[in-house]
Amino acid sequence: MSDLSQNSSSRGAVNSGSMPSMxxxxxxxxxxxxxxxxxxxxxxxLLINLALAKGLAVLGVTVLLRAGxxxxxxxxxxxxSAYAGAFLTASLPGADIILVLIAGVLGAAISxxxxxxxVVRYRGIFFGxxxxxxxxxxxxxxxxxxxxxxxxxxxxxxRPSVLGMALERDSFEAVVFYLSVVLMVGLGWxxxxxxxxxxxxxxxxxxxxxxxxxxxxxxxxRALLSGYLLSAMLCGVGGSLxxxxxxxxxxxxxxxVRSAEMVFIAVLGGAGSVRGAFIGALIYEIVRVYASAFAxxxxxxxxxxxxxxxxxxxxxxxxxxxxxxxxxxxxxQHATAPEDAR
Amino acid sequence: MDLxxxxxxxxxxxxxxxxxxxxxxxxxxxxxxxxxxNVAHGSLYAIGAYATVSLTGFLLSLxxxxxxSFPLMLISAVLVGVLxxxxxxxxxxxxxYDKPEVLQLLVTFAVFMILEDVQRLVWGxxxxxxxxxxxxxxxxxxxxxxxxxYQLILLPIVAIGLLLGLRFFxxxxxxxxxxxxxxxxxxxxQSIGIDADRVFLFTFVVGAVxxxxxxxxxxxxxxxxxxxxxxxxxxxxxxxxxxxxxQIEGAAVTALLIGLGRSFAVYVWPExxxxxxxLIMVLVLLVRPQGLFGTxxxxxx
Numbered sequence: 241m242s243d244l245s246q247n248s249s250s251r252g253a254v255n256s257g258s259m260p261s262m263x264x265x266x267x268x269x270x271x272x273x274x275x276x277x278x279x280x281x282x283x284x285x286l287l288i289n290l291a292l293a294k295g296l297a298v299l300g301v302t303v304l305l306r307a308g309x310x311x312x313x314x315x316x317x318x319x320x321s322a323y324a325g326a327f328l329t330a331s332l333p334g335a336d337i338i339l340v341l342i343a344g345v346l347g348a349a350i351s352x353x354x355x356x357x358x359v360v361r362y363r364g365i366f367f368g369x370x371x372x373x374x375x376x377x378x379x380x381x382x383x384x385x386x387x388x389x390x391x392x393x394x395x396x397x398x399r400p401s402v403l404g405m406a407l408e409r410d411s412f413e414a415v416v417f418y419l420s421v422v423l424m425v426g427l428g429w430x431x432x433x434x435x436x437x438x439x440x441x442x443x444x445x446x447x448x449x450x451x452x453x454x455x456x457x458x459x460x461x462r463a464l465l466s467g468y469l470l471s472a473m474l475c476g477v478g479g480s481l482x483x484x485x486x487x488x489x490x491x492x493x494x495x496x497v498r499s500a501e502m503v504f505i506a507v508l509g510g511a512g513s514v515r516g517a518f519i520g521a522l523i524y525e526i527v528r529v530y531a532s533a534f535a536x537x538x539x540x541x542x543x544x545x546x547x548x549x550x551x552x553x554x555x556x557x558x559x560x561x562x563x564x565x566x567x568x569x570x571x572x573q574h575a576t577a578p579e580d581a582r
Numbered sequence: 583m584d585l586x587x588x589x590x591x592x593x594x595x596x597x598x599x600x601x602x603x604x605x606x607x608x609x610x611x612x613x614x615x616x617x618x619x620n621v622a623h624g625s626l627y628a629i630g631a632y633a634t635v636s637l638t639g640f641l642l643s644l645x646x647x648x649x650x651s652f653p654l655m656l657i658s659a660v661l662v663g664v665l666x667x668x669x670x671x672x673x674x675x676x677x678x679y680d681k682p683e684v685l686q687l688l689v690t691f692a693v694f695m696i697l698e699d700v701q702r703l704v705w706g707x708x709x710x711x712x713x714x715x716x717x718x719x720x721x722x723x724x725x726x727x728x729x730x731x732y733q734l735i736l737l738p739i740v741a742i743g744l745l746l747g748l749r750f751f752x753x754x755x756x757x758x759x760x761x762x763x764x765x766x767x768x769x770x771x772q773s774i775g776i777d778a779d780r781v782f783l784f785t786f787v788v789g790a791v792x793x794x795x796x797x798x799x800x801x802x803x804x805x806x807x808x809x810x811x812x813x814x815x816x817x818x819x820x821x822x823x824x825x826x827x828x829q830i831e832g833a834a835v836t837a838l839l840i841g842l843g844r845s846f847a848v849y850v851w852p853e854x855x856x857x858x859x860x861l862i863m864v865l866v867l868l869v870r871p872q873g874l875f876g877t878x879x880x881x882x883x
Binding site: 370 | 695
C-alpha cells in the first residue's frame, strides 16, 4: 500500500544528520510536557490518560499497517485484556497493578496467538474482515453469557493496589497516568527498535513483495505472526490501562466502532508512524471531548468523512504533513537532508 | 428432536438463507466484477429496510391495501441502489480503482461509518416493525407445521429467481457479456470499445439494489434497529468468503449451509446460534483457504 505510508520501508538505517536530533529533541519535549500535565492542567489528566491508552492500542494497528495489512477487529485484544484484568480483580480483590497489567497482556497474547495462527494465512480484504469477524464473535459471547460477563452492563474492575498499598483515587490515577507515560515511551521505543530488527524488516517486506521473501527462504507467515503478536499485546496494554482508568469494562470495548476508531486514528496520525499513533490519539481525544457537545449524533459521520479526506488528499496523515514541512525547512538548510525519517 | 421441531428449524433455515443469499449476491457480484469489497453493503441493506418500513407505513396510513407493500419493496430497493449506490461509485470508488486493496477497503469502510450515522439521523434509534406484507399472504400448513407463506414460499422463490436471472443476464445478454468481458480483462475490454466506467457503475448500482432488496424483504420478518447493517455485512461476508469471493452459485449453497446450521443451533444450543455462521466459515477456510468453490489464483512475481 504505497499510498498510505509511502516513506515507511527504508527507515532506521539512514537516520543521521540534524533532522533526527531535532526530532529526538521535539519528542523529548513532548514527553516532558505530557509528564507535566497533572501539575499544569490537572483537569486534562484523565482525558490524556485515556488518549495514551488508546494511543498504545493504535500503535498495535500501526504495526500491522507497516506490513500493508489493516485489521477491523483489533478491539478484540483491547477488550480481552480489559476483561482479563476485571476477572482477576474480581477473584483476587486488591491485586497489584502490575499483576492486572500482566494478566491483561497475557490474555491478549494468548488470544492473539490463536487468532493470529489463523489470520496470517490471509492478506488484504480477508485479513481485515476475518479480524472483524473474530471481534464480533467475542462481542456476542460477552453479550450472551451475561451471567459470567455481566452482559451489556459489563463488570467492575475494582481498584488494584500499588506495591501492596491500597491507594486513594487521586493518587491511584496519578500512578496510572505515569505508568501510561512510561509505557508509551518504552513500548514506542521498543516498536521502533523492532521495526529495525531483522524480523521487523522481514515483516515490513510483506507489504512490498512477499513472494520474494519466500524465494529467499524466509517465512512471511512467521514474520507476520510475530508482528501480529506484538500488535495484539500493544492493544492489550492499551485495554488494560483504559480499564484501570475507567474502573468498568463493557462489551463496548470490543464493538466494531472501537476497532474503526483505532484504524481511523492510525491513518490520521500517519499510517505506519509510531509517534503519529500517539499524536493522533491525543488530537482525536481532545477534539472528541469538545466536539461531542454539539456533534455527538454525527460523530461517526464526521470521522468517516474525515477519513475519506485523509485517504484521498493527505495519505501521509498528520506525520506526513509535519514531515513535509520539516523536509522543506531542512532542505533549505542542507541540500542533502534525508527525507524519509520520521 | 421430533418432526415438528425439525421442520420448524428447516423452514427457519431456508427463509433465513434466502434473505442472506440476496444480500450476499450483491456483495459477491460487486467483488467479482470490480475487485472491491463494499463494506457499506450492510448499510445499504439496513437503509433498504428502513425505507420500506417508512414508505409502507405512509401508504397504509393513507388507507391503501397492504398488498401495495410488495411493489414498495422493489421501489425502495431501486431508490437505495440509484440514490446511494450510484453516487458512491461515481464520486468515490472511481478515484481508487488503481489504489492498493487496503485503501479501497478503508474507503468503503468510511462510507459505512457515514451511512450508519445517516440512518440514525433520519430514522432515530427506536425499533420499527411493519409486518403487513407478512400478514397479507397468510399461513400455510405443511405436515402439521404452520408457517407464513411469505417466509416459506415467497422468499425462497425470489432468491432462486434472482440467482437464475443473474446467471441468464450475465451469460446470455449483451450487457451481461460486456460485464464479463470487463471482469476478465479491463484494459482489453476498453480497447475494443467497452465503456468500463459505465460497466462498473451499472454493476455497483445492481449490487446496491440487491442489498436494498434484501433489507426490504427482511423488513416484515424482523424489527428494524440500528446495528443491523453491521451484523449483516459481517454475516454476508462470512457467506461470500466461505463460498469463495466472486462465486455466485457457491454463495447460494453456502447461504443455505449457514442458514440451516444457524437455525438448527437455535433449537439445539441457543447460546451459540450467533456463532455458528462464523464457526462454519473458520472451519471451511482452515481446510480450503480459497473458499468452498473458489479457485486458487496463480501468483505474480
